[in-house]
Amino acid sequence: MSPLFKDMGVGLGLRPAHHSLFLEKTPASVSWVEVISENYMPWTGRDFGRSLQTLLKVRQDLPVALHGVSLNIGSSDDLDVDYLKRLKRLIDAVDPAIVSDHLSWTGVRGENLHDLLPLPYTAETLELVTAKIARVQDILGRQLLIENPSTYLEFTMSTLSEPEFINEVLKRTDCGLLLDVNNVYVSSINHGFDAKTYIEKLPADHIGQIHLAGHSQNDGLLIDTHDAPVCDDVWQLYRWTTGLIGKKSAMIERDGNIPEWNELEQEILKIHEVRSEIAR
Numbered sequence: 001m002s003p004l005f006k007d008m009g010v011g012l013g014l015r016p017a018h019h020s021l022f023l024e025k026t027p028a029s030v031s032w033v034e035v036i037s038e039n040y041m042p043w044t045g046r047d048f049g050r051s052l053q054t055l056l057k058v059r060q061d062l063p064v065a066l067h068g069v070s071l072n073i074g075s076s077d078d079l080d081v082d083y084l085k086r087l088k089r090l091i092d093a094v095d096p097a098i099v100s101d102h103l104s105w106t107g108v109r110g111e112n113l114h115d116l117l118p119l120p121y122t123a124e125t126l127e128l129v130t131a132k133i134a135r136v137q138d139i140l141g142r143q144l145l146i147e148n149p150s151t152y153l154e155f156t157m158s159t160l161s162e163p164e165f166i167n168e169v170l171k172r173t174d175c176g177l178l179l180d181v182n183n184v185y186v187s188s189i190n191h192g193f194d195a196k197t198y199i200e201k202l203p204a205d206h207i208g209q210i211h212l213a214g215h216s217q218n219d220g221l222l223i224d225t226h227d228a229p230v231c232d233d234v235w236q237l238y239r240w241t242t243g244l245i246g247k248k249s250a251m252i253e254r255d256g257n258i259p260e261w262n263e264l265e266q267e268i269l270k271i272h273e274v275r276s277e278i279a280r
């Protein structure tokens, strides 16, 4: 059964810098928010921190997506059941519209490396990732969305392309895809593939959410730093993608050099503009 995703319109990755604005009055340009799950989950053996109260106040007005960075779905480590139980507590408290994490690994032998690291796309990795996603969905009692990564190296041992790997994961687990258009662009420049061909290979009906973000450049590599405005090439790719797959819940991720609201809102309004050009 294919998943169905509601188009929630235009959203924002809500960060502490925006809390006071959103607590005062929800900006009319934003119809949902995404937060980083780990910033609101309770610590092991503890109750929720005060940040949850802020989130619940925002939640009174807007749907919330929970976006995790530590699921570690690609690691050879077993799933961290304690982490999943704490995530489940947050899900029960917030009733989120979407729960997502990344197609990557973030640690091994119990160590969290605090980075989203790339995977070799092999039959063995596919078995590992699909078994773990199926178990995560069982434990959480809901569908997970996985995000395509931005990568800075590729494995010569890979036997599948990234879109082939993602297609297999979606088919085998019925999870959804969080399509990060900037990640596709960053990887396409770093590895020299065609970004549109990559996106054309993805199943549109499995795409439940879109990320847009800025990146930086270091020694010829594009790095997914979320500390700059979305670049013109990524806007063009997003416009083309929306024409291809239709309107999907789309949002801005900004984690560094966060500008004043009026400036950040220009990017939110630009998503509105792109979506208004699309008939469906």
Ligand SMILES: [Fe+2]
Pocket: 147, 180, 183, 211, 213, 253
């Ligand atoms: Fe992203």
